[in-house]
Amino acid sequence: MTAPLVEATGLKVAYPVSGFRRPPVEIVHGVDFHIDAGETLGIVGESGSGKTTIGRAILGLAPVSGGSITFDGADISHAAGAARRALAKDIQVVFQDPYSSLNPSLTIGRTLAEPLLVQGWDKDKATKRVLELLDRVGLPKNAAERLPREFSGGQRQRVAIARALAPGPRLIICDEPVSGLDLSTQATVLDLFIEIQRDTGVAYMFISHDLAVIRHISHRVGVLFRGEIVELGTTAAVTNDPQNPYTQRLLLAAPVANPRAQRARRAERLRLREEQEATYGGLEKLARRGIARAAAETTPRQFRKAVSS
Ligand SMILES: Nc1ncnc2c1ncn2[C@@H]1O[C@H](COP(=O)(O)OP(=O)(O)OP(=O)(O)O)[C@@H](O)[C@H]1O
Ligand SMILES: [Mg+2]
Numbered sequence: 477m478t479a480p481l482v483e484a485t486g487l488k489v490a491y492p493v494s495g496f497r498r499p500p501v502e503i504v505h506g507v508d509f510h511i512d513a514g515e516t517l518g519i520v521g522e523s524g525s526g527k528t529t530i531g532r533a534i535l536g537l538a539p540v541s542g543g544s545i546t547f548d549g550a551d552i553s554h555a556a557g558a559a560r561r562a563l564a565k566d567i568q569v570v571f572q573d574p575y576s577s578l579n580p581s582l583t584i585g586r587t588l589a590e591p592l593l594v595q596g597w598d599k600d601k602a603t604k605r606v607l608e609l610l611d612r613v614g615l616p617k618n619a620a621e622r623l624p625r626e627f628s629g630g631q632r633q634r635v636a637i638a639r640a641l642a643p644g645p646r647l648i649i650c651d652e653p654v655s656g657l658d659l660s661t662q663a664t665v666l667d668l669f670i671e672i673q674r675d676t677g678v679a680y681m682f683i684s685h686d687l688a689v690i691r692h693i694s695h696r697v698g699v700l701f702r703g704e705i706v707e708l709g710t711t712a713a714v715t716n717d718p719q720n721p722y723t724q725r726l727l728l729a730a731p732v733a734n735p736r737a738q739r740a741r742r743a744e745r746l747r748l749r750e751e752q753e754a755t756y757g758g759l760e761k762l763a764r765r766g767i768a769r770a771a772a773e774t775t776p777r778q779f780r781k782a783v784s785s
Contacts, residue, residue, distance in 0.1 A: 479549045480510035481647060481679050482534065486543030489526070489533045503529045505703040506543060513646065514673065516680040518694030518711065520687055520726065526703040527683045531649040534681065535569055536560045547647070565595065568640035572652035574632035578624040584610075584635050585620030592642055609638040613668060630661035637668065641676070651683045666692055687726055691715045699723045721751050 487507050490500035504526045511517045519527050532538035534545055540553040547563065555563060571577045578587055585606050592602040610619050613634040624632055633653060640648050650669065654662040670693060672678065684690050690697055690711075697714040699707040699722065707720040718724045728745040 478513075481513045481515075481548060482511040482681075483546045484509050484530075484534075484543065485546075487530070487533065487540065487545060488542030489529050489538050490541035491539065500539075500541060502541065503703050504533070507698075507700075507703075507705045509698050509705060509708060511647065511679050511681060513679055514677040515696070516673065516682050516694045518690035518697040519681060519683045519700055520685065520690045520697060521700030522726075523685060525700040527685075527700055528651055529703075530700070531569070531651050531681060531683055534647075534649060535567060536563070564591075565643045566646045567649070568643065568645040568647070569649045569651065570633070570636050570640050570653045572655050574629070574636040575624060577636060578632060578639075580624050583621055583623060584615075584627075587624075587635065588620075588639055588642055591639070595643060605642065609641055612641065612672065613638045628661075630657055630665060633657065633665055634668065637665075637672070641672065641678075644676075645678060647679045647681065649681045649683070652685070653682075654689060655684065655686065662689065669693060687715065687729075699726065721748050724748050 485508055487504060488502060489504040490502040492500045507530065509517060519530065521527055529538050533540055534547075534552075536552070536555055544551055544553045546552065547566065552559075552563060582590070585603075588606045588609055589599075589602045592605060593599070597605070606620055607617055610617060615631060615634050615638070619627075619631075619635070624635065627635065633656075636653070653669075654665050657665060666689065669680065669682075673680065680693070682690065682693050694711045696709060697707075697711050698705045699714065699718075699720065701722045707714055707718060707723045714723060715727065718727060725745050725748045728741045728748065
């Protein structure tokens with residue numbers, strides 16, 4: 477068996493708080509997951525659940541306060557300086573808003589070439605790579621001479637994807653990369669991600685609050701709730717037969733076209749919310765006894781039994 481590309485074990489992330497002797501505030505409370513080479517792990521959860529924080533921890537942008545993250549078997553939890561810079565070749569990122577992540581005064585060609593030149597590529601080789609990348613993401617060659625503002629949102633996101641692909645990474649953290657796009661553009665950009673993965677074997681951690689997007693792109697899905705992974709499994713299992721009441725509610729929150737069906741779903745969602753509140757009151761109790769992780773892996777029935785015992 478080959479080792480996973482990325483493995484998080486008991487990962488905790490805590491941000492420092494300003495003020496004298498104030499303890500750091502823990503956002504991610506000990507999560508376990510892995511990502512295999514060439515695989516997409518979707519991370520779904522409501523706003524503030526800690527999705528971005530997990531991605532940032534892998535990128536070395538958020539402080540790991542417990543547990544570990546390995547990449548290709550090596551512990552990168554606290555990689556800094558040269559070790560972290562070396563990882564930039566393997567681990568890249570695409571954010572939600574390409575406009576703020578692209579330098580508005582640099583041509584697309586410069587934007588794409590710069591990181592390669594920093595890594596010591598010679599100019600001709602970098603120029604050739606830039607043209608290859610533009611082609612790969614479906615942009616015309618003359619895009620290289622243009623500025624970000626001359627592109628639509630979807631095209632800018634293609635530029636951001638090209639930039640992430642430039643060094644030939646093995647993992648891309650995709651943090652809500654299609655959330656700012658209209659629905660039809662979302663679909664074409666998602667298909668581009670899938671095609672690129674098929675051609676290059678890159679793995680994705682694909683973060684989204686939108687279960688439809690997650691379902692389209694992921695092989696496996698982790699559901700995050702208040703800094704804990706409450707359900708993790710194949711996309712089919714998690715989205716067709718969710719075991720956790722929170723996941724069930726997330727599924728019901730996705731809108732449908734028929735108003736009567738929509739009303740029924742809303743009623744079901746409210747019912748589940750009450751059930752969930754009862755359950756998670758219990759989860760917090762269990763967490764204090766230090767067995768929350770085990771609880772997250774059990775089925776709801778076993779879980780409720782454990783809570784009520
Ligand atoms: N640099 C920081 N310092 C302190 N707290 C932070 C910092 N960044 C995020 N947080 C807090 O961590 C929690 C989780 O934030 P995070 O951005 O990971 O959520 P998210 O699931 O990505 O939400 P969204 O869907 O809105 O992007 C939030 O309560 C947020 O306020
Ligand atoms: Mg986020």
